[in-house]
Structures are given as structure tokens and as C-alpha cells.
Amino acid sequence: MANSLLDKLYNKLNNEHGNRVCKDITEDACNHVTRNYFLILLSSTLTKLGDTLSNPKTVLTWLMSYVNAPVSLISLVVPIRESGSMIPQIALTKYINKKPIRKWVWVIGSCLQFVAIASIGFITLLFKGTLAGWLILLAVVVFSLSRSMCSVTSKDVLGKSIPKTRRGxxxxxxxxxxxVLVLLAGLYMLYKSKSDATIDFYSNVVFFASVMWLFGAIIYSRIKEFPQAVSEEKESKNKDVVSKLELLKTDKQFRDFVIARSLLLCSALTAPYYVVLAQTNIGKESYLLGLFIIANGIASIISAPFWGRFSDRSSKNVMAVSVLIASALGIIAYFIISFSETLKSTLWIYPLAFFILGIAHGGVRLGRKTYVVDMAKGNERTNYVAVSNTVIGMILLVTGGLSALVSLISTEDVILVLSLFGILGAYKSYRLPNVEAAKD
Known part of the structure; x- marks a missing residue:
């Protein structure tokens, strides 16, 4: 009975009638598509909620400010968290490619993320100042390394378990x-910020976020993953890190995707600068955190189903359209901040901008994740994900230095420059081949 209901729900959600679509997966995996679809949906939903409630651009920055950590340490949180989860992936593939079943790597990584985020909650309660800042950074390093385990395996498990044209x-x-869950959390935080926005409250938010990874690991472990062939080659040149990076030289389509993805970073990198603009022109009241989280939650609810279906038709066009939205927003924001004293002092303009940016960034993320999964198969997919994420991680680490440049150039100038790169990213994305249309 339960399976029948899930099958009906799956068919409705995917507008599927007649025979089950099983493109790009094995016959065994096809028999478990419905079960795996909802297990991945539930586990990913929980971890995404945890991500939002421990976001380094908002929540962790607020926490570190509360414990009086030095600004120099606060500025390192975002680049360490993002690049640390990407750079190790190319080294991890050597181990992961030997595993016929890979979901357990994700489960272990998720459990370690639970430990890392929970430790941040304890640190904020027990320590203050510089010591607290360094301990939080150490926890973020552990979190990032654990996250890299999940990132490099999740797309592979998705590619083995869910058919093409259903992944996006x-x-x-x-x-x-x-x-929806983020919206509810944001509303609750907005409500509590009026009366009880203490360090205990924010620590409890982080504790709650950490538990999401633990529940996510339990659910993910129930996925029915079938073994895939693994290479038993001895150590050779083809197994080292340098040889994997040579994919950028030998595989033109993959190289073009990495270049495009690098230029799409504007949607992620501009986000904290909108927060800085709000704090500069409106104030640092705690309710702003709730407003930004609410705006991001509403953006996800409205746009994600559209971006998902659009990605299954043409993920490269999703990348192009969504980054154009982010770039146009950045250019408009630049002119407002530079030339309109009235608008830049208006409260609603910043949550609105964050809402639009949330829609755009959601499209960028969905588009590029679907593209890399649909572009390859098996170990090739794992290598593509690892190499692209490692390269992007290095780029993020370098661009993390932008925070030091803010004191030399205005925040709105940084947004403008990143937005112009985004326009180039839209062009490069549009020029990519449409992998969803490719035949197996």
C-alpha cells in the first residue's frame, strides 16, 4: 500500500505516465527508483535546512560577532568553509573510485558534519574572543573536509539511482x-529576535542545525544502491592528482564547463556583500538576520521546482538565465547605492535584493549540478565532480581575499565587478552543448 502511494506520488511529481523512465541507470536500479527518490529527497532536505541554519554568510558571522571574535578571523569563515569542501575532492576520488558502493562515504561525512556543527554550539557557550574564533575556525575546517566526502559521492549516487530527466x-x-522549512525557521528567528536573541538562542539554532545531518545520514543509509564496476588497476599515472587535472586539457566540453562554472561564482560571492550593505545603510539589528533567512526561504519555495524541471530540459540554459538575473541585480544595486540616497536607506530594498539573488543562485546551483551529473557516467562522473570542485575551491580561496579589498574599494564596486564576470559566465554557459538532449 505504501509503495503504491509512493509510486503514485512519484508519477505525479514527475508527470510520468505509462512505463517508468529509466534512462541512464541499470535495470536493478530502475526497480528501486521511487524508494531512492524519496530517500534522497528527505535526506537532502534535512541537510539543506542544516546548511541554512549554520550558514557562514549569516548565522556563523552573527555567532562570531556575539562571542567577540576578531574581524580578521570572521572574514576567513566563508572561504575556508567553501574551498575546504572542494579542494580535497580530487584526492578523495582515488579512494572512492575503488568502492562499488559509495553511499557509506556520504553517511560518514554527514555524521562528521553533525559533530563539527554541534561543537560550534558548545564553543559559543564556553569560550569568548580570539580563542572562540580560532576554535570555530577549526570546527569549520573539520566540517568542510567532511562535506567534501558528501559532495564527491552524492552526485555519483544520484546518477546511479535516479534516471536522467528526473534528477533536476x-x-x-x-x-x-x-x-518551506527555512521560511518557518526564519519567521521563528524574527519573532525571537524581539525578546530573546541571546547567545543561548543562537547556540540552540546551531545545535538544531547539527542534528539535521545526523538524521540525514540515517535516512541516506537506507538508499538501495547497486554495485558498479571498479577499476583494479595498480597505482599508475592515471591515478594521481596531476593526471586527473589533465582532464581540463584533454576534455574540451569539461574544460568549457569548468570555465563557465568559475564565472558563475558571482551569484554566491556577492551574497555577503548585500548583507554588508544592509548593515552599513540600515543597521546591525538582529532582526535583519531573520529577514534575510526568510527572503532566501521564499526564493527557494517559489523558484526551485521551476529551475528543476527547466534543468531536466536544458541545464546549461538554466545556468545562463539564472546568472544573468544575478548580474542584472548586481548592476542595478550598484547604481542604487551609488546614486540614490533615498533608496539605499530603505529597509525593504535589501531583503528584496536577497530574495532575487536567492532565486538566481538557486538556478545556478541546480543547473550546474544537473549538468555535471548528466554529462558523464560512473567513475568519469566522480572524476568530473572532483576536478571541477577542486578547481573552483582554489578559485574561491583566492577570491576570499576580496574581503581584504573591501577596505580599499567600495562594497558596491565589488558587486559590480562580480556581476560583469557573471554576464560572461552566462555567455559561456549558453555555448555549452545540451547534455540532456544527448543520447545514451
Missing amino acids: TLKGYTVSVSG
């Missing part, structure tokens, strides 16, 4: 459902 839709529903 699944990601869209995941973001949308988590967006």
Missing part, C-alpha cells in the same frame, strides 16, 4: 521543501 526535478523539489 528531484533537486528542485528538495530545495523547495527545504525552503
Whole structure:
């Protein structure tokens, strides 16, 4: 009975009638698509909620400010968290490619993320100042390394378990459902900020976020993953890190994707600068945190299903359209901040901008994740994910130095420059081949 209901729900969500679509997966995996679809949906929803409630651009920055950590340490949180989860992936593939079943790597990584985020909650309660700042950074390093384990395996498990033309839709529903939960969390934080926005409250938020990874690991472990062939080659040149990076030289389509993805970073990198603009022109009242979280949640609810279905038709066009939205927003924001004293002092303009940016960034993420999964198969997919994430991680580490440049150039100038790169990223994305249309 339960399976019948899930099958009906799956068919409705994917507008599927007649025979089950099983493109790009094995016959055994096809028999478990419905079960795996909802297990991935639920586990990903929980971890995305945890991500939002421990976001380094908002929540962790607020926490570190509360414990009086030095600004120099606060500025390191975002680049360490983002690059630390990407750079190790190319080294991890050597180990992961030997595993016929890979979901357990994700489960272990998720459990370690639970430990790392929970430790941040304890640190904020027990320590203050510089010591607290360094301990939080150490926890973020552990979190990032654990996250890299999940990132490099999740797309592989998705590619083995869910058919092509259904993967983007699944990601869209995941973001949308988590967006509802994020919206509720933001409303609660906005309510509590009026009376009880203490360090205990924010620590409890982080504790709650950490538990999401633990529940996510338990659910993910129930996925029915079938073994895939693994290479038993002895250590050789083809197994080292340098040889994997040679994919950028030998595989033109993959190289073009990495270049495009690098230029799409504007949607992520501009986000904290909108927060800085709000704090500069409106103030640092705690309710602003709730407003930004609410705006991001609503953006996910509204846009994710659309981006998901769009990605299953053409993920490269999703990348192009969504980054154009982020770039146009950045250019408009630049002119408002530079030339309109009235608008830049208006409260609603910043949550609105964050809402639009949330829609755009959601499209960028869904588009590029669907593209890399649909572009390859098996170990090739794992290598593509690892190499692209490692390269992007290095770029993020370098661009993390932008925080030091803010004292030399204005925040709105940084947004403008990043937005112009985004326009180039839209062009490069549009020029990519449409992998969803490719035949197996």
C-alpha cells in the first residue's frame, strides 16, 4: 500500500505516465527508483535546512560577532568553509573510485558534519574572543573536509539511482521543501529576535542545525544502491592528482564547463556583500538576520521546482538565465547605492535584493549540478565532480581575499565587478552543448 502511494506520488511529481523512465541507470536500479527518490529527497532536505541554519554568510558571522571574535578571523569563515569542501575532492576520488558502493562515504561525512556543527554550539557557550574564533575556525575546517566526502559521492549516487530527466526535478523539489522549512525557521528567528536573541538562542539554532545531518545520514543509509564496476588497476599515472587535472586539457566540453562554472561564482560571492550593505545603510539589528533567512526561504519555495524541471530540459540554459538575473541585480544595486540616497536607506530594498539573488543562485546551483551529473557516467562522473570542485575551491580561496579589498574599494564596486564576470559566465554557459538532449 505504501509503495503504491509512493509510486503514485512519484508519477505525479514527475508527470510520468505509462512505463517508468529509466534512462541512464541499470535495470536493478530502475526497480528501486521511487524508494531512492524519496530517500534522497528527505535526506537532502534535512541537510539543506542544516546548511541554512549554520550558514557562514549569516548565522556563523552573527555567532562570531556575539562571542567577540576578531574581524580578521570572521572574514576567513566563508572561504575556508567553501574551498575546504572542494579542494580535497580530487584526492578523495582515488579512494572512492575503488568502492562499488559509495553511499557509506556520504553517511560518514554527514555524521562528521553533525559533530563539527554541534561543537560550534558548545564553543559559543564556553569560550569568548580570539580563542572562540580560532576554535570555530577549526570546527569549520573539520566540517568542510567532511562535506567534501558528501559532495564527491552524492552526485555519483544520484546518477546511479535516479534516471536522467528526473534528477533536476528531484533537486528542485528538495530545495523547495527545504525552503518551506527555512521560511518557518526564519519567521521563528524574527519573532525571537524581539525578546530573546541571546547567545543561548543562537547556540540552540546551531545545535538544531547539527542534528539535521545526523538524521540525514540515517535516512541516506537506507538508499538501495547497486554495485558498479571498479577499476583494479595498480597505482599508475592515471591515478594521481596531476593526471586527473589533465582532464581540463584533454576534455574540451569539461574544460568549457569548468570555465563557465568559475564565472558563475558571482551569484554566491556577492551574497555577503548585500548583507554588508544592509548593515552599513540600515543597521546591525538582529532582526535583519531573520529577514534575510526568510527572503532566501521564499526564493527557494517559489523558484526551485521551476529551475528543476527547466534543468531536466536544458541545464546549461538554466545556468545562463539564472546568472544573468544575478548580474542584472548586481548592476542595478550598484547604481542604487551609488546614486540614490533615498533608496539605499530603505529597509525593504535589501531583503528584496536577497530574495532575487536567492532565486538566481538557486538556478545556478541546480543547473550546474544537473549538468555535471548528466554529462558523464560512473567513475568519469566522480572524476568530473572532483576536478571541477577542486578547481573552483582554489578559485574561491583566492577570491576570499576580496574581503581584504573591501577596505580599499567600495562594497558596491565589488558587486559590480562580480556581476560583469557573471554576464560572461552566462555567455559561456549558453555555448555549452545540451547534455540532456544527448543520447545514451
